[in-house]
Amino acid sequence: MVGRSKLTFPLHTDSLKLAEERKWPIVARLKSVITAAETAFASSDPVQAEALRHRLHKDVEGTQFAIHMRATQLEATHGHQAAQAFYDLASGQVTPLDHHADSFAAHHGYRLKSDGDFRRVLGWLSDWLRDSRLPIALEAVSRKVAGGFIAETLTVGRSAKKAGAYLAFLRQYWKWLLEKGHAAENPWSGQTLPASRRPRREAEPDKGKRPFTDEEVSILLSGDGGTVLGDLMRIAALSGMRLEEICQLHVADCQGGLFSVWAGKTDNARRTVPIHSALKEIITRRVEGKKPGDFLIEDLPPLTASRESRSDPAAKRFTRYRRNMKVDERPNGKAKSNVDFHSFRRWFIRKARDARLAGDAGFDEWTLTWVIGHTDTDRPKSLELSQHGYAGQDPEKAKRALVEAVKLPVS
DSSP, rough: OOSSSOOOOOOOSSSSHHHHHHHHHHHHHHHHHHHHHHHHHHHHOHHHHHHHHHHHTTTTTTTHHHHHHHHHHHHHOOOOHHHHHHHHHHHTSBBTTTTTTHHHHHTTTOHHHHHHHHHHHHHHHHHHHTTTTOOGGGGGGHHHHHHIIIIIIITTSSSSHHHHHHHHHHHHHHHHHHHTOOOOOOOTTTOOOOOOOOTTTTTTTOOOOOOOOOOHHHHHSOOOOOOHHHHHHHHHHHOOOOOOHHOOBBGGGGTTTTOOOOOOGGGGGGGGOOOOOGHHHHHHHHHTTTTTTTTTSSOOOOOOOOOOOTTOOOOOOHHHHHHHTOOOOOEEEEEEEETHHHHHHHHHHHHHHHHHHTTSSSSSHHHHHHHHTTOOOSSSSSHHIIIIIISSHHHHHHHHHHHOOOOOOOO
């Protein structure tokens, strides 16, 4: 791809120690050459791919003449603008917007969802530059251009929170480009989002994400969502576990009357949750005849490279089912509903709290943090010491009392 079978670079020393110290920047430089070659090879635009290949050898004698001749040919066949774009790219005067995207994403170790969001906002910026008759290049993004993109595209039809998250990806990308010497400034630094509009008098009240109501739980559990959704909904409602935590359970994790959660959203997610008596039939049916390493919820598609969460298909299936059952809340036409699968977890927390306030004994507010896997380190240190240090943790009996205090609504 780079025209040579091996890439070499002199270190100008016969000292092994100095060579070790000097090699890492050189290795990084050679890797960037390989990445550039891969980008050229993978480009779906043949003219761009040709320009990127020329760019790899722009310092080789005769390359500039070849670039000039090819640009002249393109001007005759594709017009001046296409020829100028080719010449600027091939001679290294401009850099494609996504030229360093792979290296940046690898540097930050983005998970699949974050990587997808970063590529998405970079794609929107590319489309906006194209529509604005600007080069789709890093050099084209000035502070004025960045401000125009924010006002005309990034904030249109998106909440301030979502637009802010996408803006953060662009800031971080240019910050990295600046650190690595690929950019002269960060045009996104200091850019702010427009102030949120005050709600109109006729606007519907919107308090954000919430638990399901008892009526909504009854509707969802009484409908025909299929065995998988039926089991998932009941387990979530009577354990407070997150959807991905349930989907990651193995048969070995459902023994001795306990769910054993080994990994989750936070460090505190690692915990045991008593299996509610109303779930015993489901668990018995799902573990029968299986090996300890088999998934409890085995009837989900295998995990593919395009997703990182085993629960994604179940979440999408539940969303379709929930909407079909008319359980939805999107005030003022907002894109995402205030109720989702996580609302079962919210419902469980609320019902446990209500049971405690109604006088149910055998558990307290500490027990809830143990069951649902929330941190309790924000408690006053004296209370934490008395509860954890001196009294010690004997939560299993209390946890079971809390779980059993939550009852499914009667249809």
